[in-house]
Amino acid sequence: MDKKIAIIGGSGIANLFKTESKILHVDTPFGISQPIATYSINGKDVLFTNRHALPGSKSFEHALPPHRINSRALIYGLAKLGARRIIAINSVGALKKELNIGSFAIITQFIDMTKRREYSFFDGIYRGKDEILGDSSRIVHVDMTNPFCAEINNVLLESAKEFNYEIRTGVCYVCTEGPRLETPAEIKFYRNIGADVVGMTLVPEVILAREIGLCYSSLSLITNYAAGMQERVSLEEVKEVYKKNEERIYNLIIRAIAKLGEDKKCNC
Numbered sequence: 562m563d564k565k566i567a568i569i570g571g572s573g574i575a576n577l578f579k580t581e582s583k584i585l586h587v588d589t590p591f592g593i594s595q596p597i598a599t600y601s602i603n604g605k606d607v608l609f610t611n612r613h614a615l616p617g618s619k620s621f622e623h624a625l626p627p628h629r630i631n632s633r634a635l636i637y638g639l640a641k642l643g644a645r646r647i648i649a650i651n652s653v654g655a656l657k658k659e660l661n662i663g664s665f666a667i668i669t670q671f672i673d674m675t676k677r678r679e680y681s682f683f684d685g686i687y688r689g690k691d692e693i694l695g696d697s698s699r700i701v702h703v704d705m706t707n708p709f710c711a712e713i714n715n716v717l718l719e720s721a722k723e724f725n726y727e728i729r730t731g732v733c734y735v736c737t738e739g740p741r742l743e744t745p746a747e748i749k750f751y752r753n754i755g756a757d758v759v760g761m762t763l764v765p766e767v768i769l770a771r772e773i774g775l776c777y778s779s780l781s782l783i784t785n786y787a788a789g790m791q792e793r794v795s796l797e798e799v800k801e802v803y804k805k806n807e808e809r810i811y812n813l814i815i816r817a818i819a820k821l822g823e824d825k826k827c828n829c
Contacts, residue, residue: 563643570611573803587638590688594638626740627761636769646776653758654787664727668779672735680765712827713778720816732757736764745789776829
């Protein structure tokens with residue numbers, strides 16, 4: 562069985578590795594996947610995609626808003642190509658001033674405030690049997706006590722410290738539906754219920770990965786302060802912060818890939 566590492570890019574990352582590569586599209590029971598590029602990095606097979614890319618296209622540019630991303634095709638497609646570990650890159654807004662713009666966050670818990678997404682591969686619809694889902698008609702109540710891979714989280718944390726990058730662990734991410742940004746009243750509520758950062762793309766990726774036993778970790782870049790904490794928030798601002806930190810994200814991902822052994826040391 563393949564043991565590839567998959568990288569999922571976000572809003573400001575068109576192609577993290579910036580080199581030509583074979584681009585694949587996976588036909589899944591849930592639709593065509595986003596374009597997926599294949600690489601060999603430090604002797605390891607690596608897949609790269611962007612969750613916002615248009616399925617079936619050759620471009621990794623931001624084409625789909627968060628609420629229209631086909632996460633089931635994305636995660637299934639990566640698994641079908643042999644991915645067993647996923648490092649997702651997310652942009653987040655900070656709900657606390659002690660979280661600095663341009664710093665990194667390792668997510669360990671999430672709060673789901675989305676409304677209209679497909680949260681499970683197992684929705685009671687028989688699609689036949691395959692190597693990814695097994696019996697697709699079964700009902701699955703997946704345990705989310707520890708949603709993220711502790712091994713990958715530790716590797717990302719160690720890598721950031723080696724580069725002296727500012728990083729915070731033990732962070733709780735609240736996922737909103739989008740595509741609109743949040744109101745100050747919502748942000749106050751999210752802060753009061755224990756969230757540290759806010760974004761729109763973590764759910765249902767992390768749930769779907771756990772359903773089929775994939776290791777999933779989020780490397781989140783703090784791109785702004787949430788509504789009510791700064792004058793205004795915009796996608797342009799998010800992309801600008803991404804651009805300034807692209808090299809640091811690349812360095813972290815490359816170091817993490819090198820550190821991850823072939824055999825998993827986690828309970829995912």
